[in-house]
Amino acid sequence: MAEYRVKFFPMETMFSAAESDNLLDVAMRSGVHINASCGGNGTCGKCRIMLREGDVNSPSHRTITPEDYGNGVRLACMTAIHGDIAVEVPLESQVDRTALGRRREAPHILSPSDAGKLVAGMEIDPAVFKRYIKLPEPTMEDNISDLARLTRELRTQCGIHVPYVDFLVLKKLAKVLRAGKWKVTVTIATTGSSYTLINVEQGNREFENYSIVLDIGTTTICGQLLDLANCGVTSIMERLKSERDLCTLSEHSDYNKQISFGEDVISRIVFSGKKDGLCKLQEAVVDAINQVIDELVASAGIMADSISHVVFAGNTTMTHLLLGLDPTYIMRAPYIPTTTFFPPIRVTSLGVKLGDHVHAFTFPSVASYVGGDIIAGVLGSGMFQRSETTLFLDIGTNGEIVLGNKDWLTCASCSAGPAFEGGGIEFGMRAGKGAIEQVRINPSTYEPMILTVGKSKPVGICGSGLIDVVAELLETGLIDQKGTFDRNGKSGRVRAGANGHEYVLSYGPDTGTGRDIVITESDIDNLIRTKAAIYAGCKVLLDSLGVSVSEIDTVIIAGGFGHYIDLEKAITIGLFPELPLRKFIFVGNSVLLGVRLASFSSEFLKEVNEVTRKMTNVELSANPRFMEEFVASMFLPHTDERVFPKVMERLMGTRKNAE
Ligand code: FES
Numbered sequence: 001m002a003e004y005r006v007k008f009f010p011m012e013t014m015f016s017a018a019e020s021d022n023l024l025d026v027a028m029r030s031g032v033h034i035n036a037s038c039g040g041n042g043t044c045g046k047c048r049i050m051l052r053e054g055d056v057n058s059p060s061h062r063t064i065t066p067e068d069y070g071n072g073v074r075l076a077c078m079t080a081i082h083g084d085i086a087v088e089v090p091l092e093s094q095v096d097r098t099a100l101g102r103r104r105e106a107p108h109i110l111s112p113s114d115a116g117k118l119v120a121g122m123e124i125d126p127a128v129f130k131r132y133i134k135l136p137e138p139t140m141e142d143n144i145s146d147l148a149r150l151t152r153e154l155r156t157q158c159g160i161h162v163p164y165v166d167f168l169v170l171k172k173l174a175k176v177l178r179a180g181k182w183k184v185t186v187t188i189a190t191t192g193s194s195y196t197l198i199n200v201e202q203g204n205r206e207f208e209n210y211s212i213v214l215d216i217g218t219t220t221i222c223g224q225l226l227d228l229a230n231c232g233v234t235s236i237m238e239r240l241k242s243e244r245d246l247c248t249l250s251e252h253s254d255y256n257k258q259i260s261f262g263e264d265v266i267s268r269i270v271f272s273g274k275k276d277g278l279c280k281l282q283e284a285v286v287d288a289i290n291q292v293i294d295e296l297v298a299s300a301g302i303m304a305d306s307i308s309h310v311v312f313a314g315n316t317t318m319t320h321l322l323l324g325l326d327p328t329y330i331m332r333a334p335y336i337p338t339t340t341f342f343p344p345i346r347v348t349s350l351g352v353k354l355g356d357h358v359h360a361f362t363f364p365s366v367a368s369y370v371g372g373d374i375i376a377g378v379l380g381s382g383m384f385q386r387s388e389t390t391l392f393l394d395i396g397t398n399g400e401i402v403l404g405n406k407d408w409l410t411c412a413s414c415s416a417g418p419a420f421e422g423g424g425i426e427f428g429m430r431a432g433k434g435a436i437e438q439v440r441i442n443p444s445t446y447e448p449m450i451l452t453v454g455k456s457k458p459v460g461i462c463g464s465g466l467i468d469v470v471a472e473l474l475e476t477g478l479i480d481q482k483g484t485f486d487r488n489g490k491s492g493r494v495r496a497g498a499n500g501h502e503y504v505l506s507y508g509p510d511t512g513t514g515r516d517i518v519i520t521e522s523d524i525d526n527l528i529r530t531k532a533a534i535y536a537g538c539k540v541l542l543d544s545l546g547v548s549v550s551e552i553d554t555v556i557i558a559g560g561f562g563h564y565i566d567l568e569k570a571i572t573i574g575l576f577p578e579l580p581l582r583k584f585i586f587v588g589n590s591v592l593l594g595v596r597l598a599s600f601s602s603e604f605l606k607e608v609n610e611v612t613r614k615m616t617n618v619e620l621s622a623n624p625r626f627m628e629e630f631v632a633s634m635f636l637p638h639t640d641e642r643v644f645p646k647v648m649e650r651l652m653g654t655r656k657n658a659e
Contacts, residue, residue, distance in 0.1 A: 006087065007084075007086045009088045022080060023085075027089075032089065038457055048073055052072065127598075128209070135183075187201075208302070209229035209308050211308060212311075224250070224596060247596075251296070256288050258285050261277075272321065272326070279324070290353050309361070311361045316337050317330055322350065345359060366615045376590065378594070379597065379608060379611055380587070381585075383409075389551055390556060397415075397423075409611065411615050411616070411617055425526060426519075435462035441472040459513055461519065463565075481637075482636070531575040535575065535629070536632070537626070558588070
């Protein structure tokens with residue numbers, strides 16, 4: 001892939017770009033401010049630059065006169081780079097020199113196929129496997145039963161002793177053996193230290209052995225279809241580290257249809273108590289699962305009857321609802337789930353449309369608010385194998401936190417609120433088309449530079465945009481550490497609104513809705529509460545074990561949302577502890593990392609229960625220290641300035657410059 005140089009004037013800083021990279025994207029990731037208020041949609045005309053030299057593809061625009069266009073004026077968001085270029089950032093976009101050229105560090109992002117870099121030593125040895133076997137036909141001398149013949153030959157030919165047999169195998173065994181002329185493929189499931197015969201098919205289907213792994217989220221269901229038979233005997237890690245992940249045949253996500261009955265776990269638990277509520281919720285999630293499976297099978301081009309195994313992981317409430325277990329007592333003190341460990345379940349008994357030999361392994365939970373999704377994350381991220389002290393954070397409506405290493409693990413969950421998913425924020429939204437996801441504010445002019453998902457006209461702000469804008473408002477001094485707006489008329493974009501003072505990110509003519517998009521004091525207050533809950537949860541967990549922030553060696557950020565967070569900004573507002581950026585790792589969907597490893601390795605599957613038993617839950621809702629830490633964290637970044645020394649140094653510098 002060609003690599004080009006992009007030089008920005010007047011700062012004379014140079015950055016690299018790939019063929020067809022968008023110039024506004026390059027500026028954003030390079031820390032060069034260019035005004036942009038339509039999210040890169042090409043409508044506001046604010047992102048004007050002057051092309052000094054080089055090869056780009058950039059159409060003319062109604063806001064650029066033919067004369068200006070002839071002189072090299074272009075819109076950065078409409079400019080694709082095709083060679084080395086030199087670009088002049090116009091005066092209205094320039095920031096003062098102290099803010100120039102600050103570059104974002106490499107984001108430390110690992111994708112699911114990078115799992116091999118996280119977990120060591122597991123071999124491909126699926127818990128559900130197939131064997132093709134040729135049986136001698138019965139004679140008067142050798143007239144033992146069909147089942148005895150099959151198990152005898154499995155023992156003598158394959159060295160596998162199978163003491164247990166699924167009754168459904170018995171019902172079809174006589175016919176299949178004879179129709180297959182005594183050549184059959186058996187499917188065997190590892191159950192603890194023993195084996196169970198779960199299926200028998202005619203002929204050789206040994207190499208058609210697939211599994212489906214599913215992350216059952218409150219909002220989204222993500223699934224992968226894995227090839228268990230053709231991964232050879234290489235280590236999982238070698239396999240997953242290869243250029244193309246040959247083990248994953250397809251991947252698909254869809255909304256959890258339970259959303260129509262409530263957005264979060266509490267509203268779903270309440271709904272489950274209504275007449276037929278539990279039944280409707282179970283049908284909704286199973287319906288969504290069936291759709292995901294249909295897509296996975298169709299895009300992989302395999303026969304659905306060759307799927308032998310399913311692995312589920314979800315939070316405790318989602319797991320209860322999927323299995324049709326009453327979740328009522330999860331939300332009532334003392335917060336008791338029906339069970340934390342789940343037996344293998346025949347998937348057809350749930351309504352999942354797969355063969356009746358297929359059983360599901362469900363990841364166990366630790367407590368009502370620390371579920372199988374977190375266990376999958378801890379396993380998939382390799383945290384359970386690390387010697388160093390690791391903090392694992394999964395941020396959603398609930399902040400789930402695990403602290404530990406290979407010897408000990410402690411966990412906690414705190415209600416973070418829905419701010420990062422758009423809840424309680426006037427223009428909040430999930431990270432869909434038109435969501436403002438990155439924001440920079442010029443510290444001299446206070447003009448914003450915003451980027452939206454899909455470069456569409458902005459329609460709202462998603463979680464990462466919210467973190468960015470609050471951090472930028474703080475750093476430019478437009479808000480103070482309590483989140484209160486400057487009332488001295490520093491910026492024309494700060495004004496009194498219906499919900500207190502607000503900052504206009506994008507004016508109506510530039511937005512997709514025709515309305516001004518603003519961030520209000522009440523939005524900022526909600527964000528402060530959310531980040532305070534997460535930080536306080538981490539602090540209580542650290543204190544309960546006598547571990548200081550500086551003793552944390554690695555911070556693993558899980559969850560799809562985590563990918564898009566700007567680490568520096570998240571530290572600036574006090575969401576994450578102030579640690580060197582190199583200590584942070586984003587693992588994306590850590591639940592998928594865990595479920596896929598459990599499907600590939602029976603060894604790993606055993607670890608799941610071990611790790612769950614090892615984990616100690618610290619209940620925060622009953623912990624007075626949590627409330628103290630929460631109140632102390634209700635400040636940007638924190639009331640104790642000593643725990644965020646670098647952020648404070650920067651903020652003091654900004655204040656001095658402003659004076
Ligand atoms: Fe480029 Fe609006 S026109 S950001």
